[in-house]
Amino acid sequence: MTNKETILSFEDLEIQFTLRGQTLKAIRGVSLDVHRGESLAIVGESGSGKSVFTKSCMGLLDANGSITAGHIWYAGHDLAQYKTEKEWLTIRGREIAMVMQDPMTSLNPLKRIGDQITEAVVLHQGLKGVEAKAAAVKALEAVGIDDPERRYRQYPHEFSGGMRQRVVIAIAVACRPKILICDEPTTALDVTIQAQILDLIKRLQKKLELTTIYITHDLGVVANVADRIAVMYAGDIVEVGSCDEVFFDPRHPYTWALLSSLPQLGVKGEELYSIQGTPPNLFHEIKGDAFAFRNPKALNIDFVQRPPFFEVSPTHKARTWLLDPRAPRVEPPEHIRHLREIGGYANG
Amino acid sequence: MVKYICKRVLRAFVTLFIIISILFSLLRLMPIEGYFENFDKATEVEVQVKLQTLGLTDPLPKQLTRFFGQLLHGDLGTSNRYRQGVSINTILADKIPVSLRLGLMSFCISLAAGLFLGILMARSTRTRFKIGDKLGTVFIVIVQAVPAAVYHIVLQFAGSQGVINLKWLGVDWSLKLPMLFDASTPLSYVLPVISLSIGSTAYYAMWLRRYMVDEHNKDYVKLARAKGVPGGQISRKHVFRNAMIPLVQYIPGSILSTLMGSLYVESLYSVPGMGGLLVNAIQIKDNTLIQALVVIYAILSIAGLLLGDLLMALVDPRISLTGKEDAR
Numbered sequence: 001m002t003n004k005e006t007i008l009s010f011e012d013l014e015i016q017f018t019l020r021g022q023t024l025k026a027i028r029g030v031s032l033d034v035h036r037g038e039s040l041a042i043v044g045e046s047g048s049g050k051s052v053f054t055k056s057c058m059g060l061l062d063a064n065g066s067i068t069a070g071h072i073w074y075a076g077h078d079l080a081q082y083k084t085e086k087e088w089l090t091i092r093g094r095e096i097a098m099v100m101q102d103p104m105t106s107l108n109p110l111k112r113i114g115d116q117i118t119e120a121v122v123l124h125q126g127l128k129g130v131e132a133k134a135a136a137v138k139a140l141e142a143v144g145i146d147d148p149e150r151r152y153r154q155y156p157h158e159f160s161g162g163m164r165q166r167v168v169i170a171i172a173v174a175c176r177p178k179i180l181i182c183d184e185p186t187t188a189l190d191v192t193i194q195a196q197i198l199d200l201i202k203r204l205q206k207k208l209e210l211t212t213i214y215i216t217h218d219l220g221v222v223a224n225v226a227d228r229i230a231v232m233y234a235g236d237i238v239e240v241g242s243c244d245e246v247f248f249d250p251r252h253p254y255t256w257a258l259l260s261s262l263p264q265l266g267v268k269g270e271e272l273y274s275i276q277g278t279p280p281n282l283f284h285e286i287k288g289d290a291f292a293f294r295n296p297k298a299l300n301i302d303f304v305q306r307p308p309f310f311e312v313s314p315t316h317k318a319r320t321w322l323l324d325p326r327a328p329r330v331e332p333p334e335h336i337r338h339l340r341e342i343g344g345y346a347n348g
Numbered sequence: 349m350v351k352y353i354c355k356r357v358l359r360a361f362v363t364l365f366i367i368i369s370i371l372f373s374l375l376r377l378m379p380i381e382g383y384f385e386n387f388d389k390a391t392e393v394e395v396q397v398k399l400q401t402l403g404l405t406d407p408l409p410k411q412l413t414r415f416f417g418q419l420l421h422g423d424l425g426t427s428n429r430y431r432q433g434v435s436i437n438t439i440l441a442d443k444i445p446v447s448l449r450l451g452l453m454s455f456c457i458s459l460a461a462g463l464f465l466g467i468l469m470a471r472s473t474r475t476r477f478k479i480g481d482k483l484g485t486v487f488i489v490i491v492q493a494v495p496a497a498v499y500h501i502v503l504q505f506a507g508s509q510g511v512i513n514l515k516w517l518g519v520d521w522s523l524k525l526p527m528l529f530d531a532s533t534p535l536s537y538v539l540p541v542i543s544l545s546i547g548s549t550a551y552y553a554m555w556l557r558r559y560m561v562d563e564h565n566k567d568y569v570k571l572a573r574a575k576g577v578p579g580g581q582i583s584r585k586h587v588f589r590n591a592m593i594p595l596v597q598y599i600p601g602s603i604l605s606t607l608m609g610s611l612y613v614e615s616l617y618s619v620p621g622m623g624g625l626l627v628n629a630i631q632i633k634d635n636t637l638i639q640a641l642v643v644i645y646a647i648l649s650i651a652g653l654l655l656g657d658l659l660m661a662l663v664d665p666r667i668s669l670t671g672k673e674d675a676r
Contacts, residue, residue: 060573063474085579093576100574105567109666110590119585120575155665171575 006073007211008034008057008096008179013070013080015049015056015235024282026052026065028235034179034211039202041214041222041243043258044232047279050215053232054181056080058096059088094124097177099201101184103164107156113140114152117171124175139174143167143200162193166200173204179211180204186221198225219262223247228315231255234279234290241316247339250332251310251318253298254291259336289320297330353658360654365416367646372415373408375639380404382635385432424640429632436640440622444607446531447614447621451606453537454544459599461545462552467588469553470560484553491550500543500616507539529619540617544610548602552595559591597660601652608645 015027026049034040042050055061057072057079072079074095082088100106108116117136121127127135133152140148143166156164165185172180182201186194202225205212214225222229222243229246231239231254239252250256259265260273277294280286289295292302301307301321310323321327381387383402384395399405403414418425424436431439465484472480491499504527506512513522526536563569564587572582607622614623626645629637661667 058574060570089576089578091576092574098571098574100567100571102567106571108568108572108586108590110593110664111586119572119577123576157666168571171571175575 005036006033007036009071009073010053010057011071011073013053013056013072014068015052015061015065016068017062017065019064022283025286026235026282027056028286029070030235030237031070032230032237032240034213035228036178036211037209038227039205039212039214039225040228040230041216041226042230042232042237043216043219043222045217045258045275045279048232049235050232051183054098054183054213054215058092058098058181059085060092060098093120093172093175093177095177096179096181097172097175098181098183099165099168099172099185102188103161103168104188106168107164109156111155112152113154113156113159113167117152117167117174120171120175136170136174139170140167142173142204143170145170161189162197165189165193165197169197169200169204173208173210176208177210179213181213181215183215184217185214187216187218194221195224201225219259231258234286235282236290236319238291238320239316239318241312241318245313245316249312249316250336251312251316251323252291252320253295253322253330255318256332256336257291257294259339260333265335265339299327352661356654356657360650364647364650367650368416368419368643369412371642371646372412372639375635375642376404376408376411378635378638379633382633382638383428385429419643424643425636427634427637429634430629430637436637439625439637440640440644443609443620443622443625446619447609447623448607450537450540450544450619450621451609452603454541454548455603455606457541458545458548459552462549463556465549465553466556466560467583469557470564470587470591471583473557473561474564481557484557488550488554491546492554496547496612499546500613503543503546504539504616507542527617529617531620536617540613540619543613543616555595556591559594560587563587563590593660593664596663597656600655600659601649604648604652604655607648 010030010032013027013030014025017024017026030053042053044050052061052065056067057074059079059082061067067080070080074091079091082091107113114133114136117139118132121132121135121139125132125135137148137152140151145151145163145166151159156167159167169185180201185201186197189197198221201212204210212225214221216222226243228240228242230237231246231252233254239246239250239255241249246255247259250259257273257275261275263272266272275294276296280290280293287306288304289298289302289307292298295302299321307319307321307324309317309319311317312323322330380395380399383404384390384398387395390398396405403411406414422437424440427434427436427439465487469481469484472478472482472484507523507525508527510522510524514520515522525538526533527539528536529540530536560583569582569586572586573579577586609619609621609623609625611623611627613619614621626638626641629641
């Protein structure tokens with residue numbers, strides 16, 4: 001990435017949810033810059049807050065959740081201050097669009113495919129009638145759906161899962177957004193279709209000069225699509241870097257553990273690696289490094305004080321005390337040092 | 349489409365044929381005194397003559413064929429006791445319009461009010477205190493839990509005895525609607541129609557609220573929000589429409605059932621409608637009238653189900669009419 005212009009910037013973002021009178025801190029002070037035209041992947045296990053984090057920049061948090069601190073800067077506006085639907089409607093679809101996880105349920109089963117695309121076209125491109133229809137047909141064509149004129153009149157149940165995901169993507173890009181958030185876009189699809197959908201998104205990204213943010217726990221997808229990776233754990237980003245840096249020179253123990261869990265690294269006949277324990281309960285205040293309790297090599301200070309970000313390179317930083325000059329030298333696990341040779345990456 | 353409809357109609361006729369055959373055969377077990385105005389005074393010979401003229405001494409299959417023949421000509425027979433010698437068609441022609449008029453009015457009112465209340469409650473579930481939803485739930489629970497007789501009487505009393513008044517404001521006005529029904533006084537329709545509407549209003553509101561809340565939590569609503577559709581438009585074009593689908597099925601049945609009237613409401617307001625006719629016919633053992641009414645009820649129920657299914661097929665594209673459609 002030569003172009004480092006920031007398009008979307010999260011600054012010390014905190015998000016809380018209220019559940020049965022208790023407060024849950026889902027996002028604990030996250031800062032992250034998204035560069036124009038890049039493809040950023042946010043990885044982490046279920047419940048790490050990656051979905052909540054991205055939903056916050058579209059105002060799509062559930063009713064019991066709210067941004068309690070921090071800023072989300074987009075085009076000179078602080079989205080964290082947006083309250084009314086009217087304000088959010090200037091962003092949703094128009095500036096930032098989203099592709100969701102399950103294409104089987106994310107289309108209205110009782111509306112024609114064409115009407116669902118046209119709805120977005122009418123809202124964001126200001127077209128009407130025949131023009132709107134033409135734009136929708138074009139959008140269908142652009143996502144690789146054959147015979148778009150006929151498909152336009154069909155209902156979602158007449159489409160397969162992969163085709164529906166193409167329709168969802170068509171809806172998203174028909175709004176002409178600047179940023180496309182893909183929330184686990186391939187999780188619900190089978191492997192051959194996954195690759196096609198990822199290729200499609202990559203192609204559209206180039207063609208329409210989109211910035212894409214992928215949310216996923218599938219490292220194969222990440223390796224395939226991402227320029228940069230942000231590793232999220234317990235509502236915090238613990239490591240950010242370019243794809244190469246995070247895969248081949250990971251610094252945070254959680255990133256090590258995550259990479260160790262790659263099934264490609266398993267030895268035949270041996271049990272696959274899995275991270276011991278469970279993520280911390282976000283209802284409680286977290287002290288120190290959130291991963292310390294599951295990290296067998298945790299330092300004493302990990303339990304006491306939250307580590308700051310240490311820069312490894314201008315593009316690579318990690319939130320771990322191991323990078324402090326005073327820290328003892330802890331090497332990443334043996335097997336993930338050979339990731340490059342194994343080649344799980346690149347042909348993902 | 350045409351093929352599907354034909355198939356369903358044909359099947360409905362087969363079902364009806366079976367039901368009516370069973371009903372007819374069962375009703376032949378009724379005591380024979382139900383065919384006579386004055387059985388006790390009739391001599392043995394008179395009884396035999398009457399039974400023979402009515403064809404009741406014939407073998408059952410023969411009787412059944414004859415009954416279907418009459419039915420196809422729209423002839424339901426003649427009343428023996430309710431109104432002696434009067435054709436049942438005439439009796440029904442007097443009664444059905446009254447029940448139908450009240451029933452259709454209450455159907456329209458309860459559908460409109462029920463849907464309105466349902467939408468209001470569903471929308472209210474997303475507000476902070478959910479006041480609308482809570483009040484609506486109180487109404488629904490009361491209607492469902494309190495025996496209908498109680499709130500009908502309360503309504504009749506409150507509406508007709510001047511309990512609701514403006515005297516405390518110094519205005520000489522009180523609500524005094526006619527207590528009993530009289531076909532020539534339009535105002536006398538008000539209380540019976542409200543009484544008839546309350547139950548189904550609660551029913552529509554309850555189900556619409558439930559389906560709308562269900563629909564609103566679905567992924568396609570999230571996608572619609574994400575693509576920037578305003579909340580009102582989502583409610584109208586996505587949520588409401590989809591939530592209506594399961595309700596649409598019951599609408600033809602509800603309309604047809606207004607023909608049958610309501611036993612309780614009609615007797616409370618002394619409406620000369622269909623409501624009490626069957627009970628009455630059973631009490632006075634008018635066999636032919638019972639038979640005619642039961643057959644009509646069967647036809648209406650089957651027709652209601654059939655029309656409901658056909659309507660569903662029209663409004664829900666997922667119901668495939670041809671059975672085979674390529675899904676790719």
